[in-house]
């Protein structure tokens with residue numbers, strides 16, 4: 001018997017496959033396309049206290065084996081998102097609210113409004129406006145503080161989503177764990193840019209997709225070696241082989257992001273592949289492979 | 298509208314375009330006017346995203362695409378041979394309600410989705426391009442009951458000038474207009490004093506509303522090309 005369930009804080013996932021934020025909408029859009037039986041949890045598109053228009057186009061560029069996006073966190077605001085709850089519940093899968101805010105207060109207000117979600121994920125890749133505009137997740141003390149403050153206002157499973165754009169990743173992870181995070185998800189996109197050859201116009205954006213997989217895998221491993229709370233590993237996962245590498249590196253669950261844009265049926269495909277891999281090796285679940293890589297250098 | 302695997306049945310060069318027929322039995326009966334599909338003709342991941350293509354025509358088991366080579370993706374599609382596998386999600390986008398009689402205005406590759414519209418009514422079709430190699434589909438339009446007016450910028454076929462000039466010159470009746478073509482063309486058509494709808498273009502990630510990559514600006518705020526469009530009331534669109 002293969003047991004694919006995993007526990008992330010209080011959250012019981014039937015499968016270790018989480019749909020990453022921003023690449024599955026509110027789940028609603030994928031009705032009739034994605035087989036939700038293969039999905040452990042849906043992370044909705046990042047939501048803020050008030051509506052956000054997002055960036056003017058272009059918002060998405062294809063890059064070799066990847067995607068560079070500058071959506072700009074477009075969302076209709078938490079109030080409107082909560083109205084979608086009955087629709088969002090239809091797939092019958094736990095829902096994670098991905099939150100972003102510019103102040104600690106707004107993060108707290110948002111978290112308090114998320115009672116009907118199964119878990120909360122703090123997106124720390126956006127800037128903290130009150131204190132010099134530095135990105136929350138770049139600085140251990142900022143990241144720890146916002147996590148601790150949100151912890152005070154919610155009993156929900158609290159996940160902190162880490163940005164890889166810092167040379168203090170492990171310290172940030174530790175700070176969040178100490179401040180009461182139940183789990184960490186990583187990585188968010190890597191900062192990059194694109195230039196138009198005709199007009200010389202340039203845009204900053206976040207890189208995702210297979211191009212970042214080795215970087216993301218390394219980030220997950222480095223954090224795994226430092227913290228005890230479970231990790232949701234993501235970054236460029238396109239198939240079961242990639243997913244298994246993230247488990248071996250230490251992830252308890254994995255996130256599917258950009259691949260959903262290309263193949264919205266990826267969850268079933270990846271899950272079947274994981275089951276096949278485990279069966280062929282007489283393994284019984286993710287716990288048998290989690291973190292079990294052997295360094296050879 | 299799941300991800301389906303189909304097979305290329307034919308792929309022929311027609312002037313500057315390619316006319317591709319794809320056997321994909323699940324989709325044609327679902328496809329309505331104004332809709333598009335996301336198409337990928339490769340298994341590798343170097344080109345990561347599928348490409349949006351208009352449904353240009355359909356038979357009971359096949360979809361037809363008119364393709365203009367722009368970059369790597371469309372180039373790969375243009376080189377596909379009969380028998381090769383191709384992956385398609387669709388139909389996507391909002392199906393539009395057409396009146397019985399209407400006018401089509403297509404510039405260059407913009408004729409692609411208009412060919413499909415011609416199945417649902419009759420009227421007049423203004424077809425333009427840089428030169429005669431960019432004119433496609435006139436027989437099909439005529440067969441469907443459309444009187445065709447041609448314009449080429451170099452004068453190699455029909456009226457010498459842009460299709461918009463020809464349209465404003467020849468405008469036979471004040472009917473609803475459906476237009477597709479480059480942005481400047483659509484901008485000029487905003488001046489038409491009647492109902493006018495345009496097929497817009499924007500970079501897409503998913504084509505099904507999950508990535509928010511395809512934003513366009515309208516008087517009513519940000520809209521998404523893949524779910525609210527691709528056809529919009531041109532008077533509502535804000536071009537910047």
Ligand SMILES: Cc1cc2nc3c(=O)[nH]c(=O)nc-3n(C[C@H](O)[C@H](O)[C@H](O)COP(=O)(O)OP(=O)(O)OC[C@H]3O[C@@H](n4cnc5c(N)ncnc54)[C@H](O)[C@@H]3O)c2cc1C
Pocket residue numbers: 061062333346347348349350351352353362363364365366367368369370371372406409410497498499500501527
């Ligand atoms: C709703 C819709 C319907 C379309 N129908 C047709 C059609 O029937 N026939 C046809 O030839 N073309 C059509 N296009 C345009 C076509 O999708 C682009 O030319 C194509 O995606 C370019 O890909 P590429 O790899 O050749 O070019 P590249 O420039 O190398 O593409 C790089 C990336 O940018 C995106 N991109 C670049 N240009 C465009 C564009 N103009 N629109 C959308 N995405 C773009 C690509 O999808 C890809 O992700 C349509 C576009 C839209 C939005």
Ligand SMILES: Cc1cc2nc3c(=O)[nH]c(=O)nc-3n(C[C@H](O)[C@H](O)[C@H](O)COP(=O)(O)O)c2cc1C
Pocket residue numbers: 020021022023045046047067069071073098123161187188189207208209210212234235236237255256257258259502508510
């Ligand atoms: C179009 C797009 C939108 C995204 N939006 C969000 C978001 O709102 N909140 C967030 O925390 N991460 C967001 N992400 C990051 C993804 O959730 C994920 O962390 C990242 O893309 C790496 O995984 P991948 O390579 O599998 O895509 C977005 C990514 C993409 C491509």
Ligand code: FES
Pocket residue numbers: 500501502503504505506507508509510511521522523524
């Ligand atoms: S292309 Fe993804 S939302 Fe429109």
